[in-house]
Amino acid sequence: MIIVFMGPPGAGKGTQAQILQENLEIPKLSTGDMLRAAITAGSDVGKKAEELMKSGDLVPDEVVVGIIKERIIQADCATGFILDGFPRTINQAQALDKMLKDNNLIVDKVICLDVNPDVIVARQAGRRIASKSGCVYHIEHNPSKVPGKCDVSGEDLIQRDDDKEDVVRHRLGIYADTVRPILEYYEKQELLNKVSGEQSVEAVKQQILSIIKQK
């Protein structure tokens, strides 16, 4: 099962991908998490990504395609995976199909979470992340059990550099400028499922699970 999550930054992709990863027992592959880990590690990929991510711009296609290509051939991806934050350009969508085809695989479902930009700006100020476990929280809507600590790893929660309002608005603009051809690409293949991300985390989860169960 290969599932692609789409939607504007802050729509809830990471939150729902995390829930689904536990439900389906297949890993969530978040290019944002992988790039943040590369920055922390000081790798070449991290050096290429750091300034672009800070300002909210997209990292070049060849960099993200490269990290996904390496990741999907690992053993834990053998029964499927959930893509969170990839593809973000039509070139990435086509590169994904090509690398899947090379391995006799196809995308099974695309889930696009729709959320109004104003709701997103309000949401992102409250986002807190755990960089090791990949868990995502919100100080009001989805708090951790112990404030400031991850439920899974116990690590300290942090606020992302790119969650400042001006950067969030810039990222939303990039999404609006790039998303249409990708949605059309998946619509043509009858893979696209739209879900309102403005419902509770639980309601969004239930809707996604029912989509996953459909043939």
Ligand code: ADP
């Ligand atoms: P994305 O991966 O699409 O950027 P996240 O999953 O990181 O989005 O969610 C952005 C923020 O919104 C996080 O703080 C998260 O806890 C919160 N959030 C996610 N889903 C919902 C929801 N349905 N209602 C309210 N807040 C949510």
Ligand code: AMP
């Ligand atoms: P995210 O964690 O998905 O919100 O991504 C954070 C940032 O990482 C984005 O604003 C981009 O700078 C970069 N990024 C993540 N995924 C991609 C991608 N598929 N293509 C290009 N840049 C990406």
